[in-house]
Amino acid sequence: MSLMIPYESLKILNRPFEEKFKARFAGFLEKGWYVLGEEVSLFEEEFAAYHDEKYVAGVANGLDALILSLRCCNFKKGDEVIVPSNTYIATILAIIQAGLIPVLVEPDSRTYNIDPAAIPAAITDRTVAIMVVHLYGQCCEMDPIMELAAQHQLKVIEDCAQAHGAKYKGKLAGTFGDFGAFSFYPTKNLGALGDAGAVLCKTEADYLKIKQLRNYGSEKKYHNGIIGYNSRLDELQASFLRIKLPYLDEINTHKRKLAQLYTENLNDSFIKPKSDPDFYNVFHIYNILHPERDRLKQYLLENNIGTEVHYPVAPQDQPALKDYLRSFDYPVSAKIHQQTLSLPCSFAHTEADVLGVIRILNKFHS
Numbered sequence: 001m002s003l004m005i006p007y008e009s010l011k012i013l014n015r016p017f018e019e020k021f022k023a024r025f026a027g028f029l030e031k032g033w034y035v036l037g038e039e040v041s042l043f044e045e046e047f048a049a050y051h052d053e054k055y056v057a058g059v060a061n062g063l064d065a066l067i068l069s070l071r072c073c074n075f076k077k078g079d080e081v082i083v084p085s086n087t088y089i090a091t092i093l094a095i096i097q098a099g100l101i102p103v104l105v106e107p108d109s110r111t112y113n114i115d116p117a118a119i120p121a122a123i124t125d126r127t128v129a130i131m132v133v134h135l136y137g138q139c140c141e142m143d144p145i146m147e148l149a150a151q152h153q154l155k156v157i158e159d160c161a162q163a164h165g166a167k168y169k170g171k172l173a174g175t176f177g178d179f180g181a182f183s184f185y186p187t188k189n190l191g192a193l194g195d196a197g198a199v200l201c202k203t204e205a206d207y208l209k210i211k212q213l214r215n216y217g218s219e220k221k222y223h224n225g226i227i228g229y230n231s232r233l234d235e236l237q238a239s240f241l242r243i244k245l246p247y248l249d250e251i252n253t254h255k256r257k258l259a260q261l262y263t264e265n266l267n268d269s270f271i272k273p274k275s276d277p278d279f280y281n282v283f284h285i286y287n288i289l290h291p292e293r294d295r296l297k298q299y300l301l302e303n304n305i306g307t308e309v310h311y312p313v314a315p316q317d318q319p320a321l322k323d324y325l326r327s328f329d330y331p332v333s334a335k336i337h338q339q340t341l342s343l344p345c346s347f348a349h350t351e352a353d354v355l356g357v358i359r360i361l362n363k364f365h366s
Contacts, residue, residue: 005344005353007306010186012348014193017243021193024239036215036232039239046245047198051172051180055207058198058233059214062161062183065197066094068213068231069157069179070129072206075100079128081157084114085315085333087133091159092315095131096324103127104316104325106332110274112136112287115332116144123148129155134163134173136273136310137189137255137284142168142176149177157181160200164190165252167280174200184241189255189284189347190248196237251347252282258345258354259283265358271339285310286345293339296364303360308342 014021031037040058048056059065070081077099083091085104095102105122108115112135119130130149132140149156156177160166163173164182174180180200184192201207209226212219217228244251259281263272271289273281287310290296297307314337316325344357 002304002356004304005306005349005357007308007342007344008187008346009348010191013191013346017240017247020243021240024243025236028236028239034235037235039235039242040233043233043238043242043245044198046242047182048200050245050248051175051200053175053200053202055201055204056198057201057207057210057214058196058238059210060197060231060233061195062159062181062185062197063090063094064214064229064231065181065183065199066091066131066157066159067097068210068229069181069199070094070098070100071213072179072201072209073129073155075128078126080124080126081129081131082114082119082122082127083131084133084135085330086112086311086336087135087159087315088161088311089315089318089321090161091131091133092321092324096321100128101126102325104328104330104333106330107135107336108141109332109335111138111141111279112336113138113140114145116141116148119145119148123152123154127152127154129157131157131159132177133159133161134166135285136281136287137162137166138273138279138281139163139166139168139173141278142171146176155179161185161188162284163282164188164284165248165280166282169278170280178202179206184237187346189251189282190241190244192237193240194234194237196233196241198233254347255283255286255345256281258349258351259286261351261354262286262288262343262345262358265355265362267362269364270361283345285342287340287342289336289339290341291339293341297341299364300357300360305357305360306344309340310342311337311340313337 044056161183166173184196217226
């Protein structure tokens, strides 16, 4: 029996960094400063510099990055935020947690990202923001989205949880809108060894407010000017992220090479991601569509290949959201959720792994 090719192996993925992690952890113990210390400040500076921006505030996780971005805008309870209908639930939870109403808009069937042409019909006099999601590692089509936002005076929050280093027309994800919200969950292209997140801010005022919100609403210890949260980037996770950040472009390049193998060698019975010179896709996820997705997933498992489904349940079908979303049909989103399958494509995989997956996939018969 051939060895299992897992969908992801964090142990293998992080093996090149283990000695540096251990050395940094020893220094962390020796220093004895565990919360909002030098490592967080340095990571914020370095992550901002990577994006050629000035302001990044580290927070506890990607969900908090979205919530605090919305809270920073001082929207009124019941205001509406436009969001793609096929996103992960965290994007929608952030809107609800901020006291706002999520308004779903269908994705473009070619890119799986929010369709700019579908946004205008969703704009009402209560719309205050567009929350774009750069899904699977590819940026949204930002030019028309930013034009719409300017025309209607809307804020733009970018969910960049899957798009570290992704670009649209040479510009990095997170640098288009008012806020870029990042998750550093361990499986991300830039992943910590636990939960972690950050907000890229365009103005110093927003940056200072995010820092205040993340720390109980306090600018000065024991003095609380606003209602805040406890959402601080862990000092140890910041130190691990500092080790991995210089390798982000190398990680992305590797994943793009694996993705190219899939795209060039999988047969046409699978719907593969579309490529376009305007988009630099970092393939956090390499997904295909197939009408017999569940049988295909089982077939691959029987051949010792692990896969994932991102995501099996559409937001409008989640029991938790039934009282928060308008009851409409979302056929494009429904098809994606019913047919999508994510293939092994990580920094831990080799070209030989992917060629093995391709060989098995091309033998699948509907």
